[in-house]
Amino acid sequence: MIKLLRLEYLYLIPLIISTWLSLGSFRSSWPLPFKGFSLLLLLTCIVEFFSILWKYYFHVTAYWAYSPSNLWVYNAFLSVRHLLLLSYFYGFMMTQQGRRGLAWSIPPFMLFAVVNYFFIQTPHMVNTYTLTIANSMTVLLAIYFFRMVMLHKEIIDLTRSTEVWIALGTFLYYTGTLPFFVTFNYLIIEKPGIASSYLVINDVLNFIMYTSYAVAFLCKPHFLK
Amino acid sequence: MQTSFSEITTQVLLISTGLLLLFGACIIYFLFFYQRKRFRHQNEVSELKANFSKMLLQSKLEIQEQTLDHIGKELHANIGQIASLININLQEILHDDTEMNRGNIMETKSLTKQLLAELKALSTSLNTDHIMKIGFVKALENELGRLAKVNYEVKFTKSGETFALGSDKEIILFRLCQEVLNNIIKHAMAKSVNVTLRYNDDNLNLTIEDDGKGFVMDEIGNSDGTRQSTGLLNMKKRIKLINGEIDIKSELEAGTKVSVTIPKQPA
Numbered sequence: 001m002i003k004l005l006r007l008e009y010l011y012l013i014p015l016i017i018s019t020w021l022s023l024g025s026f027r028s029s030w031p032l033p034f035k036g037f038s039l040l041l042l043l044t045c046i047v048e049f050f051s052i053l054w055k056y057y058f059h060v061t062a063y064w065a066y067s068p069s070n071l072w073v074y075n076a077f078l079s080v081r082h083l084l085l086l087s088y089f090y091g092f093m094m095t096q097q098g099r100r101g102l103a104w105s106i107p108p109f110m111l112f113a114v115v116n117y118f119f120i121q122t123p124h125m126v127n128t129y130t131l132t133i134a135n136s137m138t139v140l141l142a143i144y145f146f147r148m149v150m151l152h153k154e155i156i157d158l159t160r161s162t163e164v165w166i167a168l169g170t171f172l173y174y175t176g177t178l179p180f181f182v183t184f185n186y187l188i189i190e191k192p193g194i195a196s197s198y199l200v201i202n203d204v205l206n207f208i209m210y211t212s213y214a215v216a217f218l219c220k221p222h223f224l225k
Numbered sequence: 226m227q228t229s230f231s232e233i234t235t236q237v238l239l240i241s242t243g244l245l246l247l248f249g250a251c252i253i254y255f256l257f258f259y260q261r262k263r264f265r266h267q268n269e270v271s272e273l274k275a276n277f278s279k280m281l282l283q284s285k286l287e288i289q290e291q292t293l294d295h296i297g298k299e300l301h302a303n304i305g306q307i308a309s310l311i312n313i314n315l316q317e318i319l320h321d322d323t324e325m326n327r328g329n330i331m332e333t334k335s336l337t338k339q340l341l342a343e344l345k346a347l348s349t350s351l352n353t354d355h356i357m358k359i360g361f362v363k364a365l366e367n368e369l370g371r372l373a374k375v376n377y378e379v380k381f382t383k384s385g386e387t388f389a390l391g392s393d394k395e396i397i398l399f400r401l402c403q404e405v406l407n408n409i410i411k412h413a414m415a416k417s418v419n420v421t422l423r424y425n426d427d428n429l430n431l432t433i434e435d436d437g438k439g440f441v442m443d444e445i446g447n448s449d450g451t452r453q454s455t456g457l458l459n460m461k462k463r464i465k466l467i468n469g470e471i472d473i474k475s476e477l478e479a480g481t482k483v484s485v486t487i488p489k490q491p492a
Binding site for chain 1: 234235238239241242245246248249252253256257259260263264267
């Protein structure tokens with residue numbers, strides 16, 4: 001437990017809080033996308049704790065001995081995480097075209113993610129190809145959502161809307177970490193010092209993202225009622 | 226060469242991250258700024274619409290007053306005159322006619338006198354100048370007097386020191402009372418009407434209560450104005466125009482109570 005008391009794990013606090021608050025979406029019968037997002041947070045929470053436990057305890061037991069590297073956990077969760085995130089944004093697609101476009105792009109993305117995980121970059125290397133595609137798609141979807149907010153006939157209070165807070169946190173994190181994840185494997189080999197510094201930026205952006213998710217579930221949904 | 230290439234790559238990476246974060250921050254700032262602008266614009270439009278509605282209502286009420294005033298004056302001047310002439314002619318016929326027709330003529334004269342009295346009362350109640358001259362309390366008393374003549378049990382209680390609301394407000398309040406009393410006559414099937422006028426330190430409170438059949442509030446109207454009867458809606462709008470508040474309570478078979486509060490004008 002002492003090992004968790006490090007700055008790099010500070011983002012776990014808002015993650016746990018946002019997961020706890022998001023469970024309210026099931027109690028209050030919020031629309032389906034929010035329940036899906038709550039499930040995403042819950043799974044993220046489980047995966048984060050499992051990967052930390054793997055790194056410090058589970059990689060060596062009486063029955064097996066593996067490398068302490070937990071990259072394989074994060075890489076495996078990557079496709080599930082983005083599937084749930086893309087499904088969340090699918091719920092906000094207003095146009096038939098947008099819905100169709102997103103629905104058609106998800107299966108090839110998932111297929112590529114699986115192939116990349118097992119064959120191209122493998123589980124013990126950060127799957128930057130999958131990350132690049134997923135992050136780019138997420139950023140574009142967040143921008144689409146902001147456009148929808150600006151064009152919506154009803155003027156909503158941005159600071160009190162669940163959807164806006166989720167989109168803001170998601171947009172900031174995925175925009176800020178995009179160049180980092182694109183070049184991560186190169187940096188790890190050539191400039192490990194820079195890669196470590198970037199990890200700090202990643203942790204900060206993570207903290208901001210989960211905090212905005214926590215705030216989101218303190219507000220009320222507007223678009224999907 | 227390799228070192229300078231990796232340094233360049235690192236620099237490009239840092240710059241691109243910074244630029245992307247800046248881009249993200251700009252988009253978020255623009256979103257909030259645009260939304261705030263839309264919100265301000267919407268508020269301005271709502272305010273303009275409210276002001277326009279208020280002006281429209283004021284104009285309508287002014288035109289209505291002018292029309293009622295004109296009708297009142299016409300009733301007094303023309304129709305009242307004709308009724309008087311009828312009465313004079315009947316008086317002349319009475320002198321010359323036989324015993325047999327005397328009864329009919331007397332009855333007709335009595336009816337004509339009644340008509341004259343009614344016309345006078347009606348024209349007075351419509352005449353805005355007259356109402357402004359005698360004041361709200363006297364005008365209301367006259368109106369209640371007319372109601373008592375048509376077999377309603379009317380009770381009028383006044384308390385507190387009378388103060389002037391301003392002639393415009395008093396006219397609107399008086400017309401509202403007329404509308405409430407007309408509603409009682411048309412719909413309530415009441416036997417008695419209880420009117421309480423209280424002059425408090427900072428406001429005037431008027432309550433008109435009847436023991437009629439009452440009505441279900443939900444069927445007549447609700448707070449957001451949907452499916453609301455025109456009469457009740459007009460009453461609320463008029464009272465709002467003079468910064469007053471109106472409360473209407475009604476129950477089936479338990480009568481209706483209309484309560485109006487108008488703040489006192491500061492000296």
